[in-house]
Structure formats: structure tokens, C-alpha cells
Amino acid sequence: MSAPTADGIAQIGFGYWGPNLSRNLAAHAAGRWRHLVDLSPERRDKAASLYPQINVTEDLDKVLADETVGAVIVSTPAASHASLARKALDAGKHVFVEKPLALTTADAVSVAEQADQAGLVLMVGHTFEFVPAVRKMKEIIDAGDIGDVLYIHSQRLNLGRIQSDINAFWSIGPHDVSIANYLTGSNPEWVSARGARYLNETVEDVTFVTVGYPGGILAHMHVSWLDPSKTRKTTVVGKDKMLVYDDIDADAKLKVYDKGADRLDADSYGAYQYRLRDGEMHVPRLEMVEPLATELKHFLECTVTGERPRTDGWNGARVVAVLEAADKSLKADGDKVKIDLPVSS
Secondary structure, three states: OOOOOOOEEEEEOOOOOHHHHHHHHHHHOOOOEEEEEOOOHHHHHHHHHHOOOOEEEOOHHHHHOOOOEEEEEEOOOHHHHHHHHHHHHHOOOEEEEEOOOOOOHHHHHHHHHHHHHHOOOEEEEOHHHHOHHHHHHHHHHHOOOOOOEEEEEEEEEEEOOOOOOOOHHHHHHHHHHHHHHHHHOOOOOEEEEEEEOOOOOOOOOEEEEEEEOHHHOEEEEEEEOEEEEEEEEEEEEEOOOEEEEEOOOOOOOEEEEEEEEEEOOOOOOOOOOEEEEEEEEEOOOOOOOOHHHHHHHHHHHHHHHOOOOOOEHHHHHHHHHHHHHHHHHHHOOOOOEEOOOOOOO
């Protein structure tokens, strides 16, 4: 199947995250946005009142049959992501799908392969890979300014948003997995996860997940729906310096600390001593942009140029592979589980 030449856009889903996508579509692709699909009459009424110029409907098949539509944006509950992405790809449309791409690695790989075989753009909404602070962290790490990365520690905590269809790690943990994959520039090798179900008996509302990367790098991720304060923080400890990205800090989202522990020569007994280094803290200048807008613009550009998105289907499948391995580890009471990493064909 050849790639579509039509430039129209359809959005599927106007629930929790959908309104943010709609706002950006209206701001940056108003001339291309044609349809919004949602099954809820209440949500359709709200969308129609906000965007009267858009065809708001529950008829997905009719929208996918519209030859003026070349791209579809999926923002629905996670369980429907893979099936809706397949359906849109079957209709010959480019697809942007919110995270996670699927609830199994096999389904994620299937969708990625389908897009590649059809010559269509498939992009997954790993928004934090478009955050200026995270991209600056990557730039600093790749330049060697903090030395070898030793470990990463992330916290994504809040009181809510509580879900019952997927656990906390599947819900918000994909952000931290995608950040760790991006910053290390390598493929995760294994996962060890512990968690608890305090609010209901079906899904974990708090998880502590450790992911192992080549070279002994560890990424420890604490995710919870049951915490008194909202925290969105990623710390990268390097051999020479340290980085702290705090998404809640409006004044200094990224800080570079010239801190570390330098090993001195062994003493006469053969024991090593260490000198602690506590140097200056630097706040890099960051571009003031909305990551979601940057992400959406990138997708729309890719649908025109045919460029492969930064967060393509295989990127999404690698994140799902970590999530699935974490589930296995949770069920095995924290046992280390090897990640079966999908490979692009």
C-alpha cells in the first residue's frame, strides 16, 4: 500500500489526554484537522462546543473511509491502542498513538511491522523525549560532560490519577522507561520489580522497578498513585557530575551539579580512600516550548516528508517489552527477568 497523499487529520478519543491533543491540533494544524471520534455522547458534546468547525462523531468506520484523511491520532484507553492503530493502518493512514503502544510486546511488534510493511508513519506518544530539559540532558551526557553514567533514579508520584484497567507502572511508568532508554542510548537487558495493591486487588498502585542496561547502568523507577505530593524528577549520576531534572520546578527544571567522589591512591594497608567533591551548581538555559506541541509537529512533519519519527513503533515496542518484563517480575516477587527485546525487521 502506498503512503497517503491526503493531509487531513482525524483524532480518536477525547477522554483524559485527548483534550490536550485537540488543543494542539487546533493551534498548529487547524486547516488539516477534520474529524474527532468518541463513543461518549457527553464527551462529543463537549468537543463540539469547543471545536464547532470539526466533525464530531461516533462513526469511526466512516471517518477512516474519508479519503481526505491521511493521518489518525489515537488517544483512547491503553487496551484499545493496538487494535485502533491496526485499523487505521489498514485504512492506509499514518498513525500517532499515545503510550503505551500495546499491552503486549507481540502486539506492539505486530503494529510496528504493519506500519513498516505498508510504508506508513507510526509514532508513539513518548512526550518526554521532546522535553527540552530531557533533550539537554542527552546532549550533556553524549558530550561526556558528566563522565560515564553510573545510574538513573526517577520518581513519578502523585495522589491519583487512579486507574483500574492497568497498574501504575503501565499507566505512567512508560515515561520513565522511555527517558532511561533515550538517555542511556542503549537497550535494556533485564528488569526487577516489586509493587503493592493497596487500593484494589487487581492492579498495583505503587511499584519500585529497576532496569539493567549495558555497562552496569541501573535505572531505578519509583511510580505511585498513592503519594501525598506530586513529584516528577529524574536524577542521573555520572562519574564526574550529576544531573537533576525536576519537572515541577518552574524556575530551574534542569540542574547540573559538579559533585562526585574521587578515588585516591591506596594507603599503606592497600585500602582506598575517597575525596568528596562538592562544586558549583549550574542551571542550563532551556528552550521555552510545549513538549506536546513539539511532538505533534514532528509527527505531522513526518507524515509529509516520510521521515521516520524519533519515537517510532519500534521505540514504542522496546518500552512495552520493559513493561511486560516488569509484570513478570512483579508476579515472581521481584525476580530478575530478562527482557525479550524486539528487533526491527
